[in-house]
Amino acid sequence: MQCYRPELQATAKDIDEVKQLAEAGADAIYIGDAQFGNRLAGHFSIEEIKTATAYLHERNKRAYIMINTIFHNNHIDALTSFLTELKTIKVDGIVAGDPSIFQIISDLAFDIPLNWHPATLSTNYQTLNFWHKRGLRRATLANELALSAVVEIKEQVGFPIDIQVHGMSCIFQSKRSLVTNYYNHIELDYHQSKTRYIKEAKKAETHYPIFEDQNGTHIMSNEDIVMVDYLAEILDAQIDGLKIEGMLKSTAYNAQIVAIYRDAIDTYLADPEQYKMKKLGWKQAIYAIQPNQRKIGTGFYFKEQIY
C-alpha cells in the first residue's frame, strides 16, 4: 500500500512569499496572473511564474496556477495565449472553476492536471464524478460543507481531494464595483489602497473584509478557519490536500502558519498520541499571532445549515 502523505498547500503573494512558505514546509504553492486568477494573494507575471516554478521544482515542490475567474468572452483569447505560454513552463497544475476550461485545454491539446475549484459549487460527489469524466484530476471542495460530507466525498471519488484548513473564505462575489459605487453615492473619494470591512448593522462583533479588483467586489468571512486541532479526522480520511488560504495576511504570519501545520501533520502521521498532546499548543501559537479582529472558527465543518 502506498504511504499516505497529504500535500500541504498555501497561497503566495510574491516570489519572496513562495520561498518563505516553501522553506516553512509547504509542499505546493498556489500562484497566478491577476487577469485570470480570482482572489489571488498577489499578481505574478509569466516571468515570475517561471521563476517561482523553477524554485519550487528544485526543492521537489509543486506550483499550481490559479485561473479560477468566472470568464467572460473577452477573457477567452487572452487565456488561450496564457495557457500556451504556461505549456512551456511545466507547471504542476492549473486550478479552474469555469467549464470553458475543459474546451480550451482540449482545443490546445494541453495535457495539464486540472484542479476543479468552482468555489461554492463543489458540494457533492456525483457532481465531482461528472467533472472527473470531463477531465478534472483533482478537486477543491466548497468551504460550506460538513466534515462528514467531506469524508463521504473522499470515499466516493477516485481522485485527490483538497480542502481548506486555514484562513478566510470568500462569501460573496459580485461583478459590480460595490465599494466604488457607494463612495460615488456618498460623494467621497475612493482610494483603492485602503483596506475596508463591513459590519452587520448593530452587530459590533462582526468584521467582514471587503475589496474590489478587476473581477468585481469580494466579501470575506468573519472568521478564519483553523483546523489545526482537528487534523486527526482529516488525516484519517486521507484527504489529499490541506490548503492554507493566505490572502490579506502578511508573509510572516503565513510562514508561521505553514510551519505550524507542517509540524502538526508530520507529528500526527508519525505518532497520533503525540499530536493529541501538542494540538492545543499549536492552536495557542495561532491565537498568539492572529491579527486583530480576525476571529478563529471551524467554518461549516461542524455547523448545521438549514434551508
Next chain:
Amino acid sequence: MEQQLKKPELLAPAGNLEKLKFAIHYGADAVYIGGQQFGLRSKAGNFTFEEMKEGVDFANQYGAKVYVATNIIAHNENLVGAQAYFKKLYEVGISAVIAADPALIQACRQAAPDLEVHISTQASIANWKTVEFWKNEGIPRVVLAREVSVQEIKEMKEKVDIEIEAFVHGAMCISYSGRCVLSNHMTARDANRGGCAQSCRWKYDLFEDGIDDDAAISEQADEDYTMSAQDLSMVEHLPDLIEAGVDSLKIEGRMKSIHYVATVVNVYRKIIDSYFDSPDQFELNPEWVDEIWKAAQRSLSTAFYYNEPTHRDQLYGKPERIPKFDFAGLVLDYDEQTQIATIQQRNNFGVGDEVEFFGPNFYHFKQTITELWNEKGEPIDRAKHAMMITKIKVDQPLNYYDMMRKQK
C-alpha cells in the same frame, strides 16, 4: 437580404397553479415552476405532481410549456430520489427542467432522457466557450449569467448554435448567482439550497482600516452601506435582445403576486407582438412603460446589458416612492345585456373608488364604481370580505380572467 428573426419565447414565473393560469392566459409562451424538491424557492407555492399535471393540461390548451426549476447546488444527502423525481416530471408532461448542479443534470438524463435540461443562471455562464461546452454536452438551452451584455450575447449566438435564455425583468442577485454564501455565514441558512436570507439587501456599516472602530464611513456619511440592487427591466429595450438572438425572454419572480405576473407578462407580450408585426416601424409606446410601473416594487435598471452598473443602479437610502396598486378583483363573468360584471373580491374596494380593468392583449379602461351589489343582488357600499362575489356596473365589456386594480 434581411435575416429572418425568430420570435422569442416569453417565459414567466408561476409560484402556484393560479399564477400559472394567469401567466399563460396573459400571454406567456412558457412558465417555470418549482416542485416539492430540488428547487431554490423553499417559500414559493411549489407544486405537487397533481398540481403540475393540472398546470400542464391548462398550458396545453394554449400551446404553452411548463418548466420545472431543479436548481439547487446539492449536498450528498440531497440527491436521494432525484432519478425518480425526474421520471415523474417527465410523466406529468413537463417540457424541461432548469438545473445548475451536474449531479442533477446527470440524474435527469439517466432517468428521463427525453426531458430537456436547461442550464440555470445559478451556473453563471458568462462566456461563449462555456456555452460551447454545454452545447457539446447535448444541452439544448442555457440561461445566461446576469452579468453579460447584449453585445456578449450576440457573440455567443454567432459562435454557438444553442438556445439562449436571458432575464428581461425582475429582481436580481447582486452577486454572481450561486457564488454568494452571505446567508450561510450570517444566518446558517444555505442560499444555494433554497435558504437565501437576502443578506445582500441588509444594511451594513462600512469601515476603513486604520480609523477608529466607532467611526464608520457610513456613520459619517449618514448613509448605510448596502449591496441592494435595483430591479432589472428591459421594457424600453426589448428589440435589442430580440435582435441579439435571445430565444427566451425570462421574467423573474416565483414569489410575486398574480397582479405582478399578469401585468408584466401582458406588457412584454404586447411589446414582442408589436415588434414582430413590423420590426422597422416599431416604436416604444409610453403606455407600456407606465403599465410596468404599476407592478414595479423597486426602481428599475438595465443592469449589465449596456454598461457596467454604477451607483445609479443601486438602492441606497429611502426607497423611491412608487405608486402601489392592489389586485382588487377578478372578473368572473360579464352580462352584455345589463353591462354588469361579476367580480370576486381580492382586496377592499367600494362605491366611489376609481379602479382600472385590464385583460390580455393590453386591454384597459378606467372606471369609477357607481353601483355595487353583493351576491344576493343587494346594494352595498364596500366589498370588505376576501373572495366575496360582487356585481358592478361597467362602461366597457369584460371577460373571465380580466382583472381590476386599484391604487393603494
